Amino acid sequence: MQILTQLVFSGIALGMIYAVIAFGYQLTFATSDTLNFGQGDALMLGALVGLTLVEKLGLNYWLMIPLVCVFGVLQGALVERIGVRPALKIKSEFGWIMSTIALGIIFKNVAENVWGRDDLKFPSPLPESPLHFLGANILPMEILVVVGAVGMMLAVEVFNRRSIYGRAVVATFNDRDAAKLMGINTGLVITFSYALSSLSAAFAGVLIAPLTLTGATMGAVLGLKAFAVAIIGGLTSGMGIILGGVILGIAETTTGFYISTGYKDVPGLVLLLIVLAVKPAGLFGKTAIKKV
Amino acid sequence: MTRRSLVLAVVGLVFVGGLPLAVHNPYYIHLVETIMIYAIVLFGLDIVVGYTGQVSLGHAGLFGIGAYAAGVLVMKLAAPLWLTLPAAIAVTAGFGALLALPALRVTGPYLAMVTLAFGTIIQILINEMTFLTEGPLGIKIAKPSLFGVKLGEQEFYWVVLLMMVLSLVFVHRVLRSQLGRAFEALRGSPVASDCMGVSVYRYKVYAFVISAGLAGLAGALYGYSEQYISPNTYNFELTVLFLLAIIMGGRKTRTGALLGATIIVLLPKLLDDVELFRYVAVTIAVVVTAGAVVWVQRGKTTWRAAAIPVAGSIALAGVSFVLETMTDWRLSIFGLITLFVVYYLQDGIVGFVRGVLDLRPRAEAFDEARVAPVIGDAIANAARDMPDELLSARKVLMQFGGLKALNDVDLVVRRGAIHGLIGPNGSGKSTMMNVLTGIYVPTAGQIEFAGHSVVGRSSADIALSGIARTFQNVQLFGEMTALQNVMVGLHHSFASNLAEVALHLPRYRREDAQATARALALLQFVGLADLSHEEARNLPYGKQRLLEIARALALDPQLLLLDEPAAGLTAPDIKVLLAIIAKIRDHGITVILIEHHMDVVMAICDTVSVLDFGQKIAEGQPAAVQADAKVIEAYLGGQAVSGQAA
Numbered sequence: 001m002q003i004l005t006q007l008v009f010s011g012i013a014l015g016m017i018y019a020v021i022a023f024g025y026q027l028t029f030a031t032s033d034t035l036n037f038g039q040g041d042a043l044m045l046g047a048l049v050g051l052t053l054v055e056k057l058g059l060n061y062w063l064m065i066p067l068v069c070v071f072g073v074l075q076g077a078l079v080e081r082i083g084v085r086p087a088l089k090i091k092s093e094f095g096w097i098m099s100t101i102a103l104g105i106i107f108k109n110v111a112e113n114v115w116g117r118d119d120l121k122f123p124s125p126l127p128e129s130p131l132h133f134l135g136a137n138i139l140p141m142e143i144l145v146v147v148g149a150v151g152m153m154l155a156v157e158v159f160n161r162r163s164i165y166g167r168a169v170v171a172t173f174n175d176r177d178a179a180k181l182m183g184i185n186t187g188l189v190i191t192f193s194y195a196l197s198s199l200s201a202a203f204a205g206v207l208i209a210p211l212t213l214t215g216a217t218m219g220a221v222l223g224l225k226a227f228a229v230a231i232i233g234g235l236t237s238g239m240g241i242i243l244g245g246v247i248l249g250i251a252e253t254t255t256g257f258y259i260s261t262g263y264k265d266v267p268g269l270v271l272l273l274i275v276l277a278v279k280p281a282g283l284f285g286k287t288a289i290k291k292v
Numbered sequence: 293m294t295r296r297s298l299v300l301a302v303v304g305l306v307f308v309g310g311l312p313l314a315v316h317n318p319y320y321i322h323l324v325e326t327i328m329i330y331a332i333v334l335f336g337l338d339i340v341v342g343y344t345g346q347v348s349l350g351h352a353g354l355f356g357i358g359a360y361a362a363g364v365l366v367m368k369l370a371a372p373l374w375l376t377l378p379a380a381i382a383v384t385a386g387f388g389a390l391l392a393l394p395a396l397r398v399t400g401p402y403l404a405m406v407t408l409a410f411g412t413i414i415q416i417l418i419n420e421m422t423f424l425t426e427g428p429l430g431i432k433i434a435k436p437s438l439f440g441v442k443l444g445e446q447e448f449y450w451v452v453l454l455m456m457v458l459s460l461v462f463v464h465r466v467l468r469s470q471l472g473r474a475f476e477a478l479r480g481s482p483v484a485s486d487c488m489g490v491s492v493y494r495y496k497v498y499a500f501v502i503s504a505g506l507a508g509l510a511g512a513l514y515g516y517s518e519q520y521i522s523p524n525t526y527n528f529e530l531t532v533l534f535l536l537a538i539i540m541g542g543r544k545t546r547t548g549a550l551l552g553a554t555i556i557v558l559l560p561k562l563l564d565d566v567e568l569f570r571y572v573a574v575t576i577a578v579v580v581t582a583g584a585v586v587w588v589q590r591g592k593t594t595w596r597a598a599a600i601p602v603a604g605s606i607a608l609a610g611v612s613f614v615l616e617t618m619t620d621w622r623l624s625i626f627g628l629i630t631l632f633v634v635y636y637l638q639d640g641i642v643g644f645v646r647g648v649l650d651l652r653p654r655a656e657a658f659d660e661a662r663v664a665p666v667i668g669d670a671i672a673n674a675a676r677d678m679p680d681e682l683l684s685a686r687k688v689l690m691q692f693g694g695l696k697a698l699n700d701v702d703l704v705v706r707r708g709a710i711h712g713l714i715g716p717n718g719s720g721k722s723t724m725m726n727v728l729t730g731i732y733v734p735t736a737g738q739i740e741f742a743g744h745s746v747v748g749r750s751s752a753d754i755a756l757s758g759i760a761r762t763f764q765n766v767q768l769f770g771e772m773t774a775l776q777n778v779m780v781g782l783h784h785s786f787a788s789n790l791a792e793v794a795l796h797l798p799r800y801r802r803e804d805a806q807a808t809a810r811a812l813a814l815l816q817f818v819g820l821a822d823l824s825h826e827e828a829r830n831l832p833y834g835k836q837r838l839l840e841i842a843r844a845l846a847l848d849p850q851l852l853l854l855d856e857p858a859a860g861l862t863a864p865d866i867k868v869l870l871a872i873i874a875k876i877r878d879h880g881i882t883v884i885l886i887e888h889h890m891d892v893v894m895a896i897c898d899t900v901s902v903l904d905f906g907q908k909i910a911e912g913q914p915a916a917v918q919a920d921a922k923v924i925e926a927y928l929g930g931q932a933v934s935g936q937a938a
Contacts, residue, residue, distance in 0.1 A: 035401050086635055093400050097347055098539070098634045101532055106627035113620050220528060224412060227405050262420040269409040276406050277394040 006136040007253040013142035013211070015242075015249025016149035020204040021226030022233065022241040023153050024197035029235045030173040031186075031193040034084050034096050038104025039201055040223020042079070044216060045107055046072050046202025047209040048115050051122050061125030061206075068206050069199050076198025079103055080191045088190070104219075111216040119213035126210075145207045150242075152203055156196060157238065169193065221265055225252075228272035234282030244283070247271075309453055312446040325449050325517050327550075327557045328456040329510045330537065334549035335463040336506030337534055342543035343467065344499045345479030346399060349531050350391055350407035353414035354504045356526030358384045358511020363431040363521050364424055373436035373443075373451075373516075380512035381505045387414075388504020392497040411531055418523040430522030433515050452513050459506055460546055462794050466502065469793040469800070470779070470786040470807070473772070475499050477780045480769030480828075486751035487729055487761050489784050489847060494752075502790075529623060536626065540633045542640025551641055563618040563625060573609040580605040601636055604628070670813030672848040674708075674880035678742050682707040682851060682882050683728070688737035690723055690906075697723040698734070699906040705851070705899075710873065710883045712897035712914065714890075716926055719903040721886045722764050725853050728884075729761050730754040742850060756784055760849035762840040764856050764886075770829035774820055774839050777828050778811040781846025785810070814842045818872060834861045841872065851882045858889045870896060894918065902926065 021043060025035050036042065049071050053064040083103045087095030126144060130137035160166035171179040172189045180186045212218065229248050233240025248268045256264035275282065308328075312321050333355055340348045361380040365371035371379070394406045418425050425431070435443050443451065466472055474495040477485040482492045515521045533556050541552025562569055584598035608628070615621065637644055683705040690698040698720045705711045713721050726732045728739065730751040739746040746754055760781075769777050785807055788800035815821050818838040823831060828839060837857055844852055854873070858866050866889065873896055877883060887893050893900060893914060900917045902910040904926040910917050917923055 035405075037401075037404070082631070090635075090638075092634075092638070094347060094539075095634050095638075097401055097404050098535065099631050101349075102627040102630035102634070105529070105532060105630075106624045109621065109623035109627065221412065224405070224409060228409070231402070231405075260420065262416065266413060266416055269413050272409050273394050273406060273413075276398050276402060277396075280397045280402065 002135045003257070004254075005134050007257055008250055009133075009136055009138050009142065011250030011253040012246050013145045013249070014208075014252060015229075015245035015247070016146050017204050017208045017222070017245075018226045018229040018248055019233075019241045019245030020149045020152060020200050020207075021222065022230035022245060023156070023238075024200045025227060025230040026235055026238075026241065027156070027193045027197045027200070028084075028190075029230075031169060032084065032088060032172075032176070032190045034088070035100070035227070036076075036079055036083075036104075036194065036197060037097060037100040038079065038083075038107060038219075038223070039197070039226065040219030040221070041104040041107040041111075042072065042075055042198040042201035042219070043205040043208075043222055044111060044214075044219030045075060046198075046205030047122065047214045047218065048111055048120075048205075048216070049202070050206040050209060051115075051120060051214055054123060061123075065203070065206060068202050072199035072202030073195040075107075075202070076195040077191050079198065080194035084190070084194065085187065104223075108216050108219065115216060117216065119215035119218070122209035122214045124210040139211070141210050145211065148207050149204070152200055153238070153242075156200070165192075225265065225268040228268045228275075231272055231280075231282050232275050240282060305457065309450065312449050318445050321445055321449050322517065323557060323561070325452050326514075327553045328452050329514050329517060330534075330553035330557060331550050332456055332459045332510035332513070333507050333534060334537055334541070334553050335459050335546065336503040336510075337538055338543065338549055339463070339467070339475060339499050339503045341535065341538050343472065343475040343479065344496060346395065346496075346499075347401075347404040347535070348391075348407045348500075348503075349404050349528070349535070350410040350414075351503075351507055351534050352526045352528070352531035353411035354384050354387060354391075354507035355511040355514065355530070355534075356414055356418060356521075356523070357387050358508030359515040359521045359526070360418060360425055360431070360511075361508065362512035363433050363515050366433050366436075366515075367426075367431050373438055376436070377455075377509060377512050380508045382508075384508025384511065385501045385505035388500045388502075388507075389497055391504070392500035395496055395500060396493050408528070408531075411526075411528065415523055415526060418526070425523070428523060430520055431515075432520050434519065436516055448516060452517065455509060455513060459509065463506070464546055465794050465796065466790070469804070470783050470788075471495070471498065471790070471793060473776055473780050474783060476772055476776075477769045480771060481767040483731060483751075484763065484767035484769065485780070487731075487755050488781050488843065489752050489755040490780060491750065491752035493750075529626075532630070533626065536630050536633065538640075540629070540637065540640055542642030542644075545640075545642045548640050548642040559626070559629075560622060563622050566612065566616065566618050569618050570609070570612045573605075573612040577605040577609040601632065604632065670810055670817055671845055671876065671879045671881070674850050674882070676880070678707050678850060680707055681705070683739070683741050683884075685724075685728070685739045686737055688724075688727060688739060689735045690720075690727055690732055691735040696906050698727065700737070701903070701906070701908050703901060703908070705882060705884060707882055708877070708880055709898040710877055710885055710896050712893045712900035713884055713886045713903065714888070714893055714900060714917075715903035718905075719926075720906040721903055722855060723906075724903070725761060725855050725884075725886065728754075728853065729759060755847060758848075758850035759853065760844035760847040760851070761853035762837070762844050762855055762857060764859070766833070766836045766840060768828040768836055768839060768843075771827060773825050773827055774815060774831065774842075775808070775811050775824040777839055778814050778843050778846050779807055781843040782807045782810055784847065811846065814846055815839075817845070817875075818842045819868060834865045837861065838869070838872075845876070849881060851884065852876060853884045853886075855886045856888060857885070858887055858892050866892060890918075 021039055024039055028034055028036060046068050050064050050068045053059045053067055054061060079100065083099035084096050087099060124141055126140040128139065130139050160169055168179070168184045168189050169192070171182065171184055172186050176186055225248060229241055229244040232247065233244030248271065251267040252264050255267050308324065311324060315321065333351060337348065337351050340346050358380040361383040362376040365376045365379055391407060391410050395403050398406060419427055435448050437443065474485070474490045477490055478492055478495055486492050537552030537556045538549065540555060541550070542548025562572060581602050584602050587593045588595055588598055612618065639647065681704050685701065685703040687700045687702065688698050689696065689700055701724065713724065715721050723732065727734050728746065730746065730749055733748060741757065741759060744757070769780060786803050788797070788803055792800040812821065812824060815824050818841055820835060820839060820842065823835065828836065831839060837860070841854070841857065858869055861869060870892065873883060885893065885897060897914050899912065900914050901908055902917060902923050909922045909926060910920040
């Protein structure tokens with residue numbers, strides 16, 4: 001029982017990371033019906049840039065976070081400009097899928113050449129001695145992950161709901177053409193959504209880095225599993241991804257413990273296949289009516 | 293096949309086949325062997341990507357399954373080659389069917405992610421199922437024996453060549469047949485495919501299964517060729533590489549697949565040799581710059597648009613002189629090439645060359661003599677033994693959320709009649725069509741066609757039972773020719789299976805000849821005979837509508853639903869259309885006609901039903917309906933007639 005509680009707590013922390021990355025998918029999907037297939041690599045870059053800032057420049061972890069966020073914004077805007085905008089202009093779905101994949105591969109390869117191929121240890125900003133709660137050990141860092149993830153998503157939600165810029169985002173989501181006719185620069189809104197999306201990924205990167213190892217290959221599977229979360233939760237449901245993330249996180253830690261760590265990525269991916277085969281709109285999403 | 297291409301094929305075959313006799317360096321033989329193996333994967337991948345238009349990121353996984361199926365059989369059972377190759381094909385095809393299951397529900401980015409997840413799972417399973425696969429250690433496979441003779445590097449090369457040529461012929465024949473047309477139709481318009489009796493579900497599965505089988509064959513050959521297989525080969529990069537090869541070579545051409553395979557095999561070798569790469573990079577920069585200059589002068593592009601590829605290629609050349617070794621940057625260069633291809637070379641190298649030389653893909657060659665003459669005007673007479681009430685819909689309710697698009701509508705259509713369905717925009721006419729053809733399942737109510745219920749059956753099934761339709765927003769298969777479009781409608785007339793298609797057995801040849809003749813005759817009937825080899829998307833709008841009618845007639849329908857056939861037609865075209873509809877009726881085919889042109893409706897309809905806000909408000913003879921107060925109110929607004937409009 002104690003072990004199970006332990007697994008549940010680690011699962012929740014992990015799940016919140018997935019939720020944040022999935023949130024990034026939702027942001028870009030909302031404005032442009034596109035996804036960044038290199039989302040995992042955005043996370044990886046955020047973590048590695050954060051590591052350099054902390055280790056090489058001796059920056060404090062907390063001061064590093066805003067800088068990494070700025071980096072994420074720039075990286076996301078770059079992806080949108082190079083990979084997505086030209087494809088949207090020629091209305092090519094294949095185009096943006098391939099170009100965001102290509103950019104992801106480039107980012108990963110650059111990271112391999114800059115930071116090396118080995119996984120690196122990210123120093124923890126909080127004490128690494130666990131707290132005891134309900135008989136389980138919880139790392140302070142895990143609590144920070146949960147708080148940070150929820151805070152991040154709340155901040156963006158409040159921005160979208162309260163500010164005039166956020167309303168532009170929502171309007172673009174509802175009807176891109178109508179928003180354009182109302183004088184909203186939808187191109188800019190899409191760039192902005194990519195910037196926000198990569199920001200959340202980079203932020204998730206520095207949150208999770210102290211708990212795992214950091215390296216060029218850390219992003220790929222994370223990005224894929226976060227997509228599973230986005231699908232399970234539904235690409236339009238905010239609560240859905242948090243729940244989906246937690247479900248997946250716990251499924252993964254328990255699989256890793258009870259079966260084998262080698263198989264820990266399997267439940268998420270299988271869940272993705274099943275949900276898409278049975279209810280493609282996700283457990284919490286709305287089914288779109290096809291028009292003929 | 294024309295004489296010229298036959299000669300070319302023979303020369304190419306002799307050249308590639310004779311290579312091991314001329315070149316004794318095993319390195320080069322192995323290189324060409326790898327190209328041929330990749331080409332087999334790409335032939336298969338092209339079916340999914342090029343023809344059905346789905347993005348598959350799972351083909352490296354399928355390739356791996358093929359390799360491991362052969363590897364495990366060799367390791368555990370010491371199975372011979374004639375057993376391992378079919379087994380690898382069968383096992384991988386099975387996994388392809390599995391992969392197709394989610395693909396039935398989703399498309400585009402979702403499908404890309406699903407296939408990516410599939411590939412990742414396969415890699416994990418290969419890694420973890422050590423009892424079967426030896427996990428990360430990998431499996432050693434010796435070169436196989438055939439008829440008791442151990443194959444050497446040279447002999448195995450010929451085995452691979454034979455398999456490649458067989459795959460090429462197989463894929464080519466399948467894609468030219470009714471199966472290939474079905475695959476391509478899925479891409480053009482899934483809805484229209486279903487309504488032509490070509491089940492999108494079934495043919496997506498077929499496409500994935502055939503594609504996977506080829507990947508499996510290639511995987512098995514790859515295992516023998518490398519003599520060692522390990523899980524890390526079949527990773528994400530390989531899958532992206534396959535996709536890159538397809539789009540770079542050129543979709544929907546076998547030449548493109550061969551070219552793509554050559555490029556992705558040779559490029560890494562090129563990057564290993566930085567000296568050589570510098571020469572190539574400079575050449576590319578010069579060619580791109582020169583090309584851009586010519587292009588701009590011809591007015592085909594602007595300086596702004598040309599600036600990016602020019603700057604990119606020059607930068608690449610510059611970088612190649614800065615870096616000491618390119619090997620580490622291999623993936624970045626692949627990434628850059630992918631970006632370049634996606635934006636500047638969408639039709640691939642083959643498509644680009646065709647564009648520059650102004651070559652159009654050869655029209656499907658058919659022998660005029662082979663095409664059997666069609667007696668009469670190609671339209672099949674409707675069956676006489678149908679009930680008098682051919683179609684009867686009772687209390688049909690179609691609800692979208694709170695909106696009742698159809699509210700308890702009754703509709704009875706008599707056999708042999710032309711039944712008009714009119715009403716203001718948004719009154720539910722097209723919804724009715726979609727309900728009748730199974731695109732929507734009604735929330736409540738019964739629909740009977742020829743004595744059988746339609747509710748809950750799939751569109752393809754309904755279409756095959758005798759309801760054909762056209763669409764308000766034209767739904768043609770754009771990249772296919774007019775002839776091919778009609779031949780998709782004739783899909784039901786083919787009974788030949790995959791083997792008959794691949795071997796061109798008599799039944800397939802007969803069916804193909806008959807279908808071609810019927811299709812040409814149908815095109816002639818709607819007056820498009822001289823446009824039969826034009827791509828549907830290039831036809832003028834009015835002709836596209838006529839083509840839709842020809843395609844629908846190919847289904848040999850009992851009931852034909854025409855959704856605004858006169859929309860966008862000029863006055864003379866409408867006359868032609870009226871004549872066509874009259875002739876269709878003369879064959880005993882019942883017609884439901886949605887139309888806004890009242891003169892058309894009044895001229896040819898026997899009965900007219902009027903819908904408004906999802907309810908039937910009037911029905912009867914055209915003249916009576918035209919004079920009905922409620923109908924006038926619905927069209928012109930209510931004040932004049934009833935005082936207060938709702």
